[in-house]
Amino acid sequence: MTTYIAPVRDMMFVLNELADLQEVGALPGCEEVNPELVESILDEAGKFASEIIAPLNASGDRQGSRLEKDGAVKSPEGFKQAYRKFVENGWGALSCPPEFGGQGLPQIVAKPVQEMWKAANLSFSLCPMLTQGAIEALVHHASPQLRETFLPKMVSGEWRGTMNLTEPQAGSDLAAVRSRAEPEGDHYRIYGMKIFITWGEQDLTGNIVHLVLARLPDAPEGVKGISLFVVPKFLVNPDGSLGRRNDLQCVSLEHKMGIHASPTAVMAYGDKEGAIGYLVGQPNRGLEYMFTMMNHARLAVGLEGLAISDRAYQQALNYAKERVQGRALTQPGAGRVTIIHHPDVRRMLMSMKSQVEAMRAVAYLTAGYMDQAARHPDKTERARYQGLVDFMTPVVKGWCTENSIEITSTGIQVHGGMGFIEETGACQHMRDARITTIYEGTTGIQANDLIGRKMARENGTTLKVLLEIMRADQAKVARVSDPDFNAIAASQNAGLDAVAECAEWVVKTYHQDPAQAAAVAVPFLMLIGTVCGGWQMGRAALVARERLAAQEGDESFHKAKIKTSRFYADHILPRAVAYRHAVVQGAEDALALEENQF
Amino acid sequence: MSVLVIAEHDNSALRPATLNAVTAAAQLGGEVHVLVAGSGCGAAAGAAATVAGVAKVRTADAPHYKEQLAENLAALVVSLASGYSHILAPATTFGKNFLPRVAALLDVAQISDIVSVVSADTFVRPIYAGNAMATVQSKDAIKVITVRTTAFDAAAAGGGGGAVEAVGAAADAGVSKLLGQELTKSDRPELTAARIIVSGGRGMGSGENFKLLEALADKLGAAIGASRAAVDAGFVPNDYQVGQTGKIVAPELYIAVGISGAIQHLAGMKDSKVIVAINKDMEAPIFQVADYGLVADLFQAVPELTAALDK
């Protein structure tokens, strides 16, 4: 079993050279943010991830969280101590608002750190991540009193939060939520069943703050009739101490394919007298509030795809350097070699490495856009960046998570038979990765969002802006006279043409026949992701070339960057052409059969 | 010019490490002298005089040398240094403790832990936990050196006929005091001198389980060692530790039981003549240096091995 080493060097390269850390550092409230600070944060977080969290990944997978008597959940060995350390060391509060005890660091710092937690131990990372989501919901929408009561302890990590959206009949379609909330004095009584609630019950913290979607008695049907409530496991006394147990319970835990350590709970609210809950914000605006946090949560799950891919890559690389099998094609006379000498193993490792680096660049870039959208002093700039964030979020979520399934699978392939054996640890990454394309909105839902709200509704304006930026960067690559750069530029050009053509097709088709557009929404999403990856890898190659010319920095790293970019251009980016074909030619084919012909 | 070796001893006898240092000293050219500083250390001095190759033993017998405190010992050595081209001590906790003081007071570098003598001013020493071997040359007038004992054979402990000469004591620095010692008592051979070592790692699971190794060691007349993980876990005392920062050993047979084989552990034992690894994790790096690897549950294999030795 290999451990996880945080790729701080590549992270810093992306932050400094591609994702504009400097510009974020110039934003109001980010004055302290500079490369040195960020590097020391990443170094220490990386150490914590490697030494405290990563060692619990395999054992947590084996043991899983277990349901005990009376609906209590026992987390795997070591999780409680690790969580306590995590909280004591302040990691949970990294991006939380300073007024509630957080460090207020921007997303461009938070996201690389999150990547580390996720790569080290996806199950573990979900616990702080969902708390983060709940904190954001309260910060933006809850009354001052609710904020005072819950936020300081959630930011400090003493309590943690959950998200209770899904019900048996309401998954992708949250409009179908049926849980009820009945007013009673200054609070509500909540009744209903929630399923698939991540870390819905646990033994890591003293209290659990559930955010629950439910309907008021007089609420209109559909999306406009859902409200958001805070429902704590233990009621909180006026002096802040824990009071009586609320009427809510974990009634079972799911048996899952992966993320075994993360308990996925069925939660029953109000089996007895009704669970006491407090309304967040205005009645009937619950889904809207959820949507304001959606970008964060979705980007975070996109990061999971990136993180687990990197973990799988590290594991495969280690194995490839150790496993001796066969002789080198070029030196058949010499002795047996480690498998990294075999060209096909090289190809697999390159495909993992190049996609991981491309995803990292696109994800951090989006995190930087998020900070600009939130903090830029100029209103029009904020709006421009918000457009980019809204556009990129479903892409990062869908593309990175779909890729992770392929990449973790390749990781197994590199191992050969040992990859299929659980002890090796390669399987776990693939099993864990598999949830990422599903929760927080399936890839299909991301793609619908992309072609509908983010494309058709604004006639593709944001994508046009993005295309212009990408074209300009491609032109810079094309100007370099060097075979690697020529190849990258040519591949980028084909990808950009594909995007331009498909963008037009999607906008036009969506307005005429949305079902046709939706039928190829996922290939369209993958096209955008793949081409954005190629764009960033091209920029990375340009920077690397500059550094090499100036004889600055890490020569071998920069040379590898150029070659990795070239590999992406030759092996991964050409998929754009195939996606284009599916998008502009294939919609009708997907819908061609009658239901009874299947 | 002569070479001075500082003897490690307990006043009544020499510690074996001294003999390895004498061998290294003999390779430098020049007479080998041995300093025995202690209190009532006549017997140790006598023993030193019989070591093959030792031309002269100088002995400083005074109460404040009884405990070999670094401050006092260093001052004494410095007072004697002028006639010597080299001053050597074994790279044990004894030698490592005081010899750098000598070097600093003489304003010369110390060359730590040498594993071979290339010439009178050039030596090979391991760096990076033995992952690299550096050949270094000293430009100083006096070379102050600690000697990795496993890299040099022990000089014969009898048959020599060196003269014994008393030297005056230096002043007592009086800044430190020994309050007590807690030495591990054992009938088994000392780790650094043992022909066979049985060593346990984290895989042993508890200190109690080291009994399994004791039974095996008793059969083999072996010493018992441990990895850092086992010592950190409190299974056995610190002086069992073999590794980069523990003891360096090179027995004829090293049996590693439940030891994964971190670089830092390998650094302390990879010069053993024959290495056996018993570990249930077939991927454990220890197998990469083992002459004989047995993938097995140690709780089964060790008692079986102990029993099989009777047959």
Add this chain to the structure above:
Amino acid sequence: MKVLVPVKRVVDYNVKVRVKADGTGVDIANVKMSMNPFDEIAVEEAMRLREAGTVTEIVAVSLGPTACQETLRTALAMGADRAILVETGVELQPLAVAKCLKALVARESPQLVILGKQAIDDDSNQTGQMLAALLGWPQGTFASKVKIAGGGAEVIREIDGGLETLSLQLPAIITTDLRLNEPRYVTLPNIMKAKKKPLDTVKPEDLGVDVTPRLATLKVEEPPKRKAGARVADVNELVQKLRNEAKVIS
């Protein structure tokens, strides 16, 4: 009481170094660097002494190129109050380091200097002892327990035969062994605070110290490689091989 804690920037504990092909050294150009683990223990011990009320100020010192600032920032984030970098591009050997530290001790007048017992790169295990000699101070090397009381230090040391306890007059030098403590993880709030703590830079010349190396490294080579041997199927085969093939047991 003031404590000085020297910290060295070294190749990270987990990195397996490779010898350069030209034999001039090991390749450290692009490898991860960290604080020497024994020095982390030293900083931690100083922190514990401060938490116990014995120590009032912790000054971290590093010597070497500008990049050593990172190591000092780590020490500051662990809890040191301020830092001093003795900046030089010259390869520093223990004697030179001890001389620079002696000069800093003269400036700072600490009662205690806590150092790691050895650095995991050159494995010299000399600096603390040399500094003690140059200052004429007592030393407690390879410490596994430290107690400061009644104007002195009581140090339990790890020695080859077991443990011994020394009583030292202050000021004194202590060098740390592995089991002295387990260093804490740096917390995020402390990383943020570390940026605002003072870090001064001096040059060896400012301290009046000649740091010219005394030892010349002529070459650096790979150690002889041990080949992995054979797997044996069971205990009987093992015993048979040890008896008849290796002939190490009878």
